[in-house]
Amino acid sequence: MKRADRWLLAALYLSLAAVMGWAATHREREVVLSRFVTSLRGRTPNQVHNVALAARSINGRWIRPGEVFSFNRAVGPWTRDAGYQRAPVSYDGEVVPSWGGGVCQASTTLYNAALLAGLAVVERHRHQWIPKYVAPGRDAAVAYSNIDLRLRNDFPWPVRLGGEVRGQLVEFRVVAPERPPGRFEIRQRVAMVAPPAVVRQPWREGLPARRVRNPGRPGGRVLTYRVRLQEGREVARELLSDDTYPAMNRLLLADGDGQGGLN
Known part of the structure; x- marks a missing residue:
């Protein structure tokens, strides 16, 4: 390993250790800044599976002060190898099967939780059509590698994202040590x-x-x-x-x- 690579790995380790150390110290006094829930009623089993998989990928993620969070980077490509399934998506007015169909409901639910928490929006895109699970203007479409949801933490403290599927509901929340x-x-x-x-x-x-x-x-x-x-x-x-x-x-x-x- 080159010397520069060792320095980079050491810097990344120290940065992660600082966040985790801060988390261990402040976890007992965290407050929920926001939470947002959307309904999975009417979604196919494969869509629910994909939403749950995306939520698990994000659950527990930290965003440091000044850091930009990328949904696509956190979730990764929604492929068969990653565990995603083919599920219906709307395309050009038709419903067609696609790997990771339904993932946009996870990004949309997270987007709304981020808005209510006060996180800055760096990148967000609307859907081609109004989705059924959220009000128009409050959706956040994603497509891996070219359409992303990116959020920035402008608070002086790290925030933690939580996400899960419970029955026919998907919930995302933003947690921090203090409430602005x-x-x-x-x-x-x-x-x-x-x-x-x-x-x-x-x-x-x-x-x-x-x-x-x-x-x-x-x-x-x-x-x-x-x-x-x-x-x-x-x-x-x-x-x-x-x-x-x-x-x-x-x-x-x-x-x-x-x-x-x-x-």
């Missing part, structure tokens, strides 16, 4: 709503027998703010995102002559 003054709230303003269009597709052999191929989903524009309150009064307001989601078409199968269909 005041509290944070998320407020939103809906600027526009776009109803889904109805698209009729002639039936052909190989298509499913059900008349509604996709029930559709409304779109719209929503502005999301983080408000800091002290003694019940607003002292700061931060625009987190200005998101515009397209409406997902309601896709129906027409009758054999192509003229009918379900309204």
Whole structure:
């Protein structure tokens, strides 16, 4: 091993030892800065498995003062070798199977816990369509290697992330030795709503027998703010995102002559 490599390993060891030593000293007086829960009801078993695996990868992770946390780096590639399973994801208006399907619910739940704790948002992306498990503007899409959720700890102390699946709920929380003054709230303003269009597709052999191929989903524009309150009064307001989601078409199968269909 080269001398420079030994120095780097020693520095990393000392940094980790400092955090772990601090944790052992302060664990007994930790406070929960925030927690956020989303429902897994309606998700497939494989999606739930993938969400739980991602939550376990993050549970217990520390973010040091000034450090930037990367969801993708913490969770790693969601591949079969990593234990992930193929599960449904929405792609271009269709539901298709993909390795790690459902992981975005873990990143979204963590994102909301981070917002309520006061962590800084370095990188966040909306989904193509409004997800069903959280309000529009409060989602955080991820795709390994190119779409990430990154959070920065601007507090003068380390924070610890917790994540777990319990039954049909996934919860993330942020824990610290102290609680900063005041509290944070998320407020939103809906600027526009776009109803889904109805698209009729002639039936052909190989298509499913059900008349509604996709029930559709409304779109719209929503502005999301983080408000800091002290003694019940607003002292700061931060625009987190200005998101515009397209409406997902309601896709129906027409009758054999192509003229009918379900309204």
